[in-house]
Amino acid sequence: MFAACLVKRLSLYRRVLGALASPEGWAGGLGSSDGEYVFSHDLASLAGVSAAQVRRDVMTIGYTGSPRRGYDVAGLIGRIGEFLDAPGGQSAVLVGLGHLGKAVLAYVGGRRTGLRIVAGFDVDPAKCGRVIHGCRCHGMEALAEVIAEHGANVGLVAVPGAEAQNVSIQLVRAGVRGLLNFAPVRLQVPEYVFVEDVDITVSLESVAFFARHDAVRRQAMIKEAVR
């Protein structure tokens, strides 16, 4: 099926293209790109990938540009949307309204996309019944009902590690088919559930490692030497 990395790049392209097309224009000082059209290498440099990668991805989703002019920005955004988004929009719920949960709500709440966070849940009674960053919050007992009501099929897990497995099972039982997991635990779920882990500890240790042994510097040196 479609590779996960392709989907992520498309999501990224779309965001970059949106910035390009926005009234503000783009401060990055891209050589070309008047905002109407964009070349594969410009999009590539904004997205941090190679031009060939961009062209292949565009090809994969069946969009086509024009030689000498590039890709139509609005058209490509549209095509990516057709590919990525659910036709009638999609709903997600967030469990765990602690530090991280609230930060995510603050961030995602303010965006207009095909995907909305329609409800939050927490065991802490102090958080239930309130509206946080524009999102209504409920106690865990309402989980199944609220998910069914909205037809939500995506769940964000921002509870402590010890609770994450338990919470994710509840989400799956209630009909969720995709989990974005922030807890530092690998979730055991049925194989038809897609799980994406955002593991900040792992990312941080990885950065620390490469900040010392920087592979990239060495690679760059090699390339430089060959040239």
Added chain:
Amino acid sequence: MFAACLVKRLSLYRRVLGALASPEGWAGGLGSSDGEYVFSHDLASLAGVSAAQVRRDVMTIGYTGSPRRGYDVAGLIGRIGEFLDAPGGQSAVLVGLGHLGKAVLAYVGGRRTGLRIVAGFDVDPAKCGRVIHGCRCHGMEALAEVIAEHGANVGLVAVPGAEAQNVSIQLVRAGVRGLLNFAPVRLQVPEYVFVEDVDITVSLESVAFFARHDAVRRQAMIKEAVR
């Protein structure tokens, strides 16, 4: 050089092994693993990878287990530490003490690892001079000085997208060689700087996509049919 994904898996193994070795034991009900030794397939299932992958990774870092008994948990943790961690510890700084920045401080602050967040920075005067989640916060004018003082070479970027590029350049000038970037922008930095993006929007859209077209379910069906 060493692949980024190897490093991430090692970080994950270490955390899983730590849970295994902890006095609490492991609630996961693993078949074997009394906490002293662990089999490749047990570690694999806890980490969500294949047993062969675990064995290969262990081999790569030059550790060796014993047939019929598995890997010595403490010994493997130690070896991973030698491989991943800086001998004398490593310091990081965080820029942007908004929702996300504070959440990260709250989380990472409470952990004892070879990597510490030694300072925070923000333009908002209300946040400077205070201690947030155990971390002293400064104005941006102190950036270079504080980084030099601690010898920090890792930077976490949690400022708004429009500021991220600017901030990351300041960090690199001050000596940072690895960036963990939470802003939805691809940073343009010298090639000797390692950048890891934590892009929640992209992850979320990816989950939403696969929650619908679930590749995994289909793969599972194919495997089932072949069997």
Added chain:
DNA sequence: GACGAGTTGTGAATGATATCACAGTGTGAA
């Protein structure tokens, strides 16, 4: 209208990553 510069689209080649499969081996049981 013809040309040339500069792009796209894409098959083929390469490179990276994960899995297979099995020989080799230490361990506990008898």
Added chain:
DNA sequence: TTCACACTGTGATATCATTCACAACTCGTC
């Protein structure tokens, strides 16, 4: 002490992802 088993270590292989390289094309220019 011997044996059989269940596990590790690893070369070979398969799969996945990216890049190369170039033909085909488009458009502005002369």
